[in-house]
Amino acid sequence: MRRFILLSTALAGFALPAAADEIAVLGWGGAYTVSQVEAYHKPFTAKTGTTVVSVDTDNPATPIKAQVESGNVTTDVASVEYADAVRLCDEGLLEQIDPAMLAPAPDGSPATDDFLPGSIADCFVATDVFSTVMAYDKSKFAEGAAPAKLADFFDLEKFPGKRGMRKSAKVNLEMALLADGVPAAEVYDLLGTPEGIDRAFKKLDTIKDQIVWWEAGAQPPQLLADGEVAMTIAYNGRIFNAAISENKPFEIVWDGQVYEFEGWVIPKGAPNLEKAKEFVTFSTGSEPLANAAEWISYGPPRKSSAPLVGMYQDGKTEMGPHLPTSPENMSNALASDYEFWVDRDTELNERFNAWLAS
Known part of the structure; x- marks a missing residue:
């Protein structure tokens, strides 16, 4: 079993170049990264044997732009806000993401019918509503x-x-x-x-x-x-x-x-493009998205994920009332x-x- 690596850095968020059997994922740090580590990174490593190198920065959009423009892309997948994803995509700095590659809902319906309106864009797939x-x-x-x-x-x-x-x-x-x-x-x-x-x-x-x-x-x-x-x-x-x-x-x-939505983008020229796509597909499945909401109170962007969200990791806190998407909120x-x-x-x-x- 390959190991999972969490790398926090005060630098600009640049990862070390990922090897062929690993991917570098750029995130925001803190409780948010913990939710992704537990719901996405560890299960992905367990399923595929691919190591996930997680790097934290204040705003991943900034180093992504710098990496692609300098021709030194060391990140495979990054978590960014929707507006930044659209801007970076318009500037030609991101890979296109085909919605057809995303996992269907448990009932077999296509991802495009299962994701909330606006949560999939040309270069972006939402992971949460924060x-x-x-x-x-x-x-x-x-x-x-x-x-x-x-x-x-x-x-x-x-x-x-x-x-x-x-x-x-x-x-x-x-x-x-x-x-x-x-x-x-x-x-x-x-x-x-x-x-x-x-x-x-x-x-x-x-x-x-x-x-x-x-x-x-x-x-x-x-x-x-x-x-x-x-x-x-x-x-x-x-x-x-x-x-x-x-x-x-x-x-x-x-x-x-x-x-707003936040989610994954793949920088143009990602060193491990196919593995990056595999990770995006896996982590945006109904169950991983629901699992992430059990670690941090961000709503999952897939309709099929909502009934799968259970208790917080403390085993006593129902997550529903703490999600931004709950009607009372x-x-x-x-x-x-x-x-x-x-x-x-x-x-x-x-x-x-x-x-x-x-």
């Missing part, structure tokens, strides 16, 4: 006086203290408008106008001097644990893991969640518009960076 949410430490608030809606994140008078936010325009602008009372269905139409952009930044201005910026997904739970922030924007899976696995008194506010939820961000990412991040520096 959400960016607001979270806080319950121990820091009196009973009945805790934040309960996204607007509370921007209310420094009622809820004083530092706020944690990802250092990026994406999601922050959407949440600013949601908190300012814009209906979810109208957010992107408004954000596509100069007036909407101004309104979002004006809302962010109200808490700017209280924001602690983070860049890696593991940081928000640590900011809460250290008491550096009163509440933070975070990935729901990270907060779930801290609360359930580490017994932290953290609570998620689902109001105003921004959810979808009130005032916003689906991230990847087309919007493919078109506007550069422009809005330039505006965001100028706002940071001002």
Whole structure:
């Protein structure tokens, strides 16, 4: 049996060149990588004998672009956000993925009928539905006086203290408008106008001097644990893991969640292309996707996976209520518009960076 290797690195996320009997998989680290290791990597190694070398980085899209453009591709498969997958695909930096290669559902129906709408693209196959949410430490608030809606994140008078936010325009602008009372269905139409952009930044201005910026997904739970922030924007899976696995008194506010797909891409020129495709096919099967949701609270993108999701690894926590896709968590939820961000990412991040520096 070949062994599984987990390699965490503070470097740019570049893997060592994979040998013929192994593949290099680039991921985000933390609880997210653990879920993939347990649900995908280890079972794939057990089935095929192929070693999986897992490398962590803050955002796999960045080193993938650098590797392909430099002609030094050392990664076979990478986990990226939907908008990044579309952008990289449009730039010719990714291999095409034929949906016909994906495993059918248990009842024999084709994968294209089983995956949720929008979860398969030319160069991308979703592995999960994750959400960016607001979270806080319950121990820091009196009973009945805790934040309960996204607007509370921007209310420094009622809820004083530092706020944690990802250092990026994406999601922050959407949440600013949601908190300012814009209906979810109208957010992107408004954000596509100069007036909407101004309104979002004006809302962010109200808490700017209280924001602690983070860049890696593991940081928000640590900011809460250290008491550096009163509440933070975070990935729901990270907060779930801290609360359930580490017994932290953290609570998620689902109001105003921004959810999106994340999944696999294969860099153009992947050194082990056929094995990379084999891994993508295996890991996006109904059962592996359901198993991943038992390790981290991200919803599986296949309909057939939902009834297969059981208990969390602690053996006592039902995962259903903790998934972004659960109906009770979808009130005032916003689906991230990847087309919007493919078109506007550069422009809005330039505006965001100028706002940071001002």
